[in-house]
Amino acid sequence: MPFLTLENVTHHYFTKDGYTKALDDISFSVKEGEFVSLLGPSGCGKSTILSIVSGIMDQTLGKVHLDNKPIDESELAIGYMLQQDYLFPWKTILDNVLIGPKIQENIHVDLKEKAVELLNEVGLKNVENQYPSSLSGGMRQRVALVRTLITDPKILLLDEPFSALDFQTKLKLEDLVYKLLHAYHKTAILVTHDIGEAIAMSDRIIVMSANPGKIAKTFEVPIELRNEMPFLVRRHPKYQSIFDKVWEELNKNDTENV
Numbered sequence: 001m002p003f004l005t006l007e008n009v010t011h012h013y014f015t016k017d018g019y020t021k022a023l024d025d026i027s028f029s030v031k032e033g034e035f036v037s038l039l040g041p042s043g044c045g046k047s048t049i050l051s052i053v054s055g056i057m058d059q060t061l062g063k064v065h066l067d068n069k070p071i072d073e074s075e076l077a078i079g080y081m082l083q084q085d086y087l088f089p090w091k092t093i094l095d096n097v098l099i100g101p102k103i104q105e106n107i108h109v110d111l112k113e114k115a116v117e118l119l120n121e122v123g124l125k126n127v128e129n130q131y132p133s134s135l136s137g138g139m140r141q142r143v144a145l146v147r148t149l150i151t152d153p154k155i156l157l158l159d160e161p162f163s164a165l166d167f168q169t170k171l172k173l174e175d176l177v178y179k180l181l182h183a184y185h186k187t188a189i190l191v192t193h194d195i196g197e198a199i200a201m202s203d204r205i206i207v208m209s210a211n212p213g214k215i216a217k218t219f220e221v222p223i224e225l226r227n228e229m230p231f232l233v234r235r236h237p238k239y240q241s242i243f244d245k246v247w248e249e250l251n252k253n254d255t256e257n258v
């Protein structure tokens with residue numbers, strides 16, 4: 001049964017000079033526990049889709065439902081993780097992690113314990129009282145992940161969360177996020193420019209084209225790859241053939257010649 005559905009979603013951004021049609025008739029659904037990636041050229045509307053699903057922005061036309069309710073009536077917690085970690089430099093790691101519950105006035109001792117547990121689970125020990133400036137980029141992004149998970153979101157929206165990291169850190173974080181999201185049976189949408197990352201992490205890949213943003217093609221990732229950790233997927237014998245198909249689809253829609 002679909003958990004999230006987008007039905008004929010179209011979005012226009014209005015500016016003083018007119019408007020941009022960012023999304024044109026987007027329809028897809030995501031099942032509970034499924035991991036879906038959005039892949040496509042810059043400006044094809046990937047972040048716009050996440051903003052709409054998060055409820056930050058209303059679509060111009062079409063319907064978005066989460067757990068059978070229109071998104072603006074849903075009370076399910078949604079987690080949003082971005083390319084930059086947006087940690088507050090003047091707050092400790094623990095206070096940064098607890099920022100969401102604090103806004104919801106929902107802080108209790110158990111939650112502090114849970115925060116420390118989750119920090120340990122992502123490999124961050126004894127960092128609670130440190131400040132973001134003393135952590136590396138990869139560590140900060142792991143703090144951002146814990147901050148996203150602490151509210152127990154029913155769906156995670158990940159907008160290029162690894163793209164500012166060095167390659168080695170990115171590969172390690174892919175494995176970590178994959179492991180955690182599967183362990184907690186989370187539903188997720190990942191936006192990425194990296195075909196390998198999309199294949200390594202997802203059950204399904206939605207390739208988009210731009211001007212206006214549309215769905216070009218959807219690829220199911222073969223089951224053998226879905227069950228492997230991301231790092232191992234890239235070495236799997238079936239990896240190259242799906243990579244080539246996705247690559248071909250992206251190039252078909254690429255109007256710029258290098």
Ligand SMILES: Nc1ncnc2c1ncn2[C@@H]1O[C@H](COP(=O)(O)OP(=O)(O)OP(=O)(O)O)[C@@H](O)[C@H]1O
Nearest residue numbers: 013014015020022041042043044045046047048049
């Ligand atoms: N606030 C805004 N006002 C006006 N136009 C916008 C706004 N945000 C996005 N757009 C336009 O909408 C389109 C889709 O933008 P969006 O940021 O969703 O693309 P994207 O696929 O996330 O791109 P990228 O890969 O570069 O992050 C683009 O043409 C962009 O210029």
Ligand SMILES: [Mg+2]
Nearest residue numbers: 046047048159
């Ligand atoms: Mg974007």
